[in-house]
Amino acid sequence: MAQQERAIRTRQAILRAAAAVFDEYGYEAATIAEILARAEVTKGALYFHFDSKEKLARGVLAAQVPQGAVLPQPFKLQELVDVTMAVAHRLPGDPLLRGGVRLAVEQAGQGALGDGPFADWVELCTGLLVEAKAQGEVLPHVEPAATAELVVGAWTGIQLLSQALTRRADLERRIAAFWAQVLPGIAVPGVLPHLAITEHRGAEVVTAYERATTVRLV
């Protein structure tokens, strides 16, 4: 294994361990000692990559938006739906994502970690809505940034409610229900029937994405 590749793997192992500890204990109660024990790397390696708990948290948060990766779609509204459904599908089984969500929710407005990833998600969704608007997919009153903020805010809260009531067992169903409720106020009538918003959409787009990216690596 080349040295650079080893460094990337070590960094990933540390981030996964940190995310698991943040997910379990929250930011305040998490300790570097616990992260070190789980990552199974040397103290030197950990401090080489992240020299404070805050930097570990920022690393976990920065790893969140790439988890929204999906394949491009002809309808950009579909791609927006796909991002939200893919994250809903990945979240329960992905410690890195879970740790990031707990940090973002816990630290909202607490300052230490800034805006968290909210601003990044809003930017991603705004971009897709701007494209959707340019393609004539959305109703005239829709403002991309405002709708993006609504989507990101609602997604986050629906996730919390699902976590509180069913430990996220019904998260995908709830996000699909959210889209069923709000899309008629966003999409033009001609596009609406072409959008797939079932609760299985997350599994489908994640599988399609993984297949496509695996092929590319071979």
Add this chain to the structure above:
Amino acid sequence: MAQQERAIRTRQAILRAAAAVFDEYGYEAATIAEILARAEVTKGALYFHFDSKEKLARGVLAAQVPQGAVLPQPFKLQELVDVTMAVAHRLPGDPLLRGGVRLAVEQAGQGALGDGPFADWVELCTGLLVEAKAQGEVLPHVEPAATAELVVGAWTGIQLLSQALTRRADLERRIAAFWAQVLPGIAVPGVLPHLAITEHRGAEVVTAYERATTVRLV
């Protein structure tokens, strides 16, 4: 002052102090010593009312739903909007509500405090939607419980986003924008134009409620 009245005031003072400490430090880092110092009551008085940190947190959470109090409205959808706007209006200036929101968000799915107040809010909103449905205000596909969960989830997340991005300065505007986006998918076309969903609605309904309840007490 009658003894009972004094006990109620002491209990309220303790709850307000506890909420402020939870709002500032979160559940884990909050201490009974700090709550005691802020409440300016004796240790005996505090333990008479709440004998653990968990009971203090439950007391703060239980005080949350009554803060959604608004006057009854002919359209029950208006009353539902009013509850969400009243809480958005009260939240930034009300330590008891702020402490409860931080606890609910932080503890979602962490177990110690159960479902938090999510289930209570969902119940309140479901009741209003059942009445709205009985009065013919909602579209045929609307299921009261599912729509109530969507509203509570979305409200919570929009609040978090507002807290992260603007320290809640734009919370009322964001909740009003949420309603503008989703009400066309909930209300029948004949009712929709009669619903007031401006960002000033919260201030109006809180003022009206306070005037009505003050008169009643005189």
